[in-house]
Amino acid sequence: MVAALDRRYPPAWAEEWDRVGLVLGEPAAPVRRVACVVDVVPETVAEALAAGADMIVAHHPLLLRGVSSVAATTYKGRIVHRLIKADVALYVAHTNADVADPGVSDALAARFGLTGLRPLHPPRPGSPADGPGRGIGRIGELPTPLTLAELARHAAAVLPVTAWGVRAAGDPGRMVRTLAVSGGSGDSFLAEATAAGVDAFLTADLRHHPAGEHLAAGGPALLDAAHWATERPWLDDLAAQLRDELGVETVVSDLDTDPWTVHAAAPRPDDKEPRP
């Protein structure tokens, strides 16, 4: 299992700051059922244990920064204890799965039916991840051009459902033909989306100042989706690969781990009932 995952998502392809690969478990232990999740949190762990999984493959690292204790009295230590006691292994494929071809953003691009895919942020030439088709994010053409407002509504319909939904920045009537997508936090790729000449860029975790300055400089329109919703589509690809190549059973978590649970849009002026 570990060797097969390492072949598809070589740990050397991960960013330097990232922590990927086998986190918990015996490499030689047999694996019959794998749970695929974006986040390793108590809820997804409970779901994996209830499904009888022997292994969890997660996108986000459980232990990204150094820890000096995994005592069961700590949040993450509790998770580590639960997994070890249940004899469930944990494997992480993060930025090495983002950069792979196919990778996390290919599954996101597929939700929009994008064609002619190319990477948004190719790896540095000569770096371990350098190779044809590889890179973070994807650029492609929509099957039918849509206005930004239409595309935002379409995105909310084709992406996994979250309270956050999708918000867009820029002229709502702007026509979008070429779309860049990047699963997860895509703040740092705004300049590349502009340089690529796309009409719009869909990602997650966009912020006031970078977004505002990007638009003021004439950059592509922006769509800000829920972080979880942009990476959840990849779990289907991952599960299909594990089933087809390794013959293991898979369960894909649809548990929304996005932290935002309420979204209230202000009523539009014409929606307001006259007060008595």
Ligand SMILES: [Zn+2]
């Ligand atoms: Zn992410």
